[in-house]
Amino acid sequence: MKIKYELKANDNKARYGILKTNYGEYETPMFMPVGTLANVKTLTIEQVKECGSAIVLSNTYHLWLRPGEDIVKKAGGLHKFMNYNGPILTDSGGFQVFSLAKPKNISEQGVKFKSHIDGKELFLTPELSIEIQNKLDSDIAMSFDECPPASASYDYMKESVLRTLRWAKRGKDVHSNEMQSLFGIIQGGAYEDLRKLSAIETVKMDFDGYSIGGVANDGESKDDMYSAIDYSIPYIPIDKPRYLMGVGDPIDILEGILRGVDMFDCVLPTRLARHGNAFTKHGKINLKNAKYKEDFTPLDDCDCYTCKNYTKAYIRHLVVCGEALAGTLLSIHNIRFLIKLTEDSREAIKQNRFLEFKENFIKEYNTKVD
Numbered sequence: 001m002k003i004k005y006e007l008k009a010n011d012n013k014a015r016y017g018i019l020k021t022n023y024g025e026y027e028t029p030m031f032m033p034v035g036t037l038a039n040v041k042t043l044t045i046e047q048v049k050e051c052g053s054a055i056v057l058s059n060t061y062h063l064w065l066r067p068g069e070d071i072v073k074k075a076g077g078l079h080k081f082m083n084y085n086g087p088i089l090t091d092s093g094g095f096q097v098f099s100l101a102k103p104k105n106i107s108e109q110g111v112k113f114k115s116h117i118d119g120k121e122l123f124l125t126p127e128l129s130i131e132i133q134n135k136l137d138s139d140i141a142m143s144f145d146e147c148p149p150a151s152a153s154y155d156y157m158k159e160s161v162l163r164t165l166r167w168a169k170r171g172k173d174v175h176s177n178e179m180q181s182l183f184g185i186i187q188g189g190a191y192e193d194l195r196k197l198s199a200i201e202t203v204k205m206d207f208d209g210y211s212i213g214g215v216a217n218d219g220e221s222k223d224d225m226y227s228a229i230d231y232s233i234p235y236i237p238i239d240k241p242r243y244l245m246g247v248g249d250p251i252d253i254l255e256g257i258l259r260g261v262d263m264f265d266c267v268l269p270t271r272l273a274r275h276g277n278a279f280t281k282h283g284k285i286n287l288k289n290a291k292y293k294e295d296f297t298p299l300d301d302c303d304c305y306t307c308k309n310y311t312k313a314y315i316r317h318l319v320v321c322g323e324a325l326a327g328t329l330l331s332i333h334n335i336r337f338l339i340k341l342t343e344d345s346r347e348a349i350k351q352n353r354f355l356e357f358k359e360n361f362i363k364e365y366n367t368k369v370d
Contacts, residue, residue: 002208003087003140003181005241005262009350013233013260016349019054019241021087022139022179026054028241028262029345031253031338032089034270037062038072038082040335041270042327045084050305051336052343055140056084057265060132061093061124065117069135077137089265090138092129092171092185094213095246098147106146108163126167127174134177141175143168145185145213150220157189161198172205181208183243186232189214190224195231209241212261216246225252229259250279250341250365254358257345264342269334274327276319279337283366287316287330304336 004020005028017028033040033048036059040048048056058078063069075081078088098106101113110125126144133141145164148157164187175182184207188194202210212232215225229244236242241263244256248266256264269279276287280300285292293316298307306315306329318326341361348357 001179003241005209005239007238011349011352011354012258014257014345014349014354015242015260015262016346017241017262019087019262021055023086026087027343027346029253029257029342029349030054030263031248031335031342032057032263032265033335033339034265034267035082036267037066038078040331041274042324042331043270043335045082047305047328047332048084048335049086051332052339053086053335055087055089055263057089057091058082058136058138059091059093059096060129060136060142061091061096063090063136064093064124064132065115069132073135073137079137087139089140090133090136090142091245092133092142092144093124094129094142094145094185095147097124106163108166126171130171130175130182134175134180137177138180140181140183140209141177142183142211143171143185143207145187147214147217148187148189150189150214150217150224152189154191154194157187157191157194161187161194165198165201168202168205168207172207183207183209183211183241185211185213185245186236187214188228188231190220190227192227192231195228196235199232199235203235203237207240209243210236211243211245213245215244216266222252226255226259229256229261233260248338250338251362251367253338253341254345254361257342257349258354258358264338266338269338270327270331273330273334276316276326276330277334277369278315278330279334281361281364282370284369285312286369287312287319287326289316289370292316299330299333300337302333302337303340304333306330306333306336 009016105112129144184202243263248268295312348354
């Protein structure tokens with residue numbers, strides 16, 4: 001089935017809803033863990049489920065190169081390949097491709113670039129991205145879009161938006177997996193008129209959901225990110241899910257929910273974990289800090305497996321000794337922290353107190369790493 005979104009409650013622009021998928025119904029707002037290579041780094045899929053995961057992400061570009069979409073298809077699709085009996089979203093690969101490509105190698109037909117693995121020259125088109133995702137058999141596929149840097153000029157950004165619209169139509173035309181939903185992506189940088197143009201024209205193509213892209217690229221300010229959301233949201237139909245791509249900072253998630261976003265994803269929780277950092281209600285902490293050497297308390301007031309069983313002192317010991325278990329325990333906590341944040345946000349929306357909840361969270365949360 002195609003996914004369906006049902007709005008259940010709202011608190012001003014903040015929305016509580018139900019996302020109906022091939023694997024059951026899930027509440028929004030939601031945070032989606034990223035499993036780029038068909039795994040969430042350092043975790044088993046059972047550990048990801050225990051964190052309360054709903055949708056999990058994988059990446060088209062990376063799976064295209066290794067192991068290849070045909071192997072995943074032979075395995076029975078991505079769900080069987082990675083043993084996840086929940087909904088999966090595949091990114092189009094656009095962000096990774098454009099981080100590897102040079103501007104001169106972007107043409108109307110597609111993008112020419114070199115593999116990050118062996119330097120082999122590759123060519124990815126909107127059609128090929130969709131065909132790969134059809135074979136991966138994810139529940140949600142993403143349109144292939146251009147991800148220009150925040151520093152791009154207005155003229156280039158407009159050209160990019162128009163090209164992304166043409167690519168979206170080409171991808172939609174070849175999309176052939178009837179069990180798979182397809183999302184369109186709204187671009188336009190921090191330019192209000194370009195966001196409006198992109199949103200209106202993308203919605204005209206009648207996708208199953210809509211993503212706000214280009215807000216997690218290097219260089220844009222927080223204000224630009226929030227403005228991009230504000231400029232895009234009014235044109236997305238109420239009965240379609242709204243996905244803010246690549247955003248995982250707790251405050252940014254809350255600001256997104258405030259503006260009407262339903263879905264978030266980011267590699268941030270596992271990346272921070274691999275560097276010895278943890279989210280807490282008082283901000284991020286760095287377990288390498290000597291003050292945690294004799295701290296025999298949990299990372300936070302948290303219901304995750306890590307906080308129920310281990311202390312800061314023990315996890316610090318693992319971090320400074322370079323033990324892989326440190327990354328696992330911190331990843332469990334960080335992912336659960338963001339999922340719990342969206343769970344608490346849902347409850348606040350139902351009770352018409354989301355703004356109060358957001359303000360209280362931010363008041364306690366220190367943006368500097370402790």
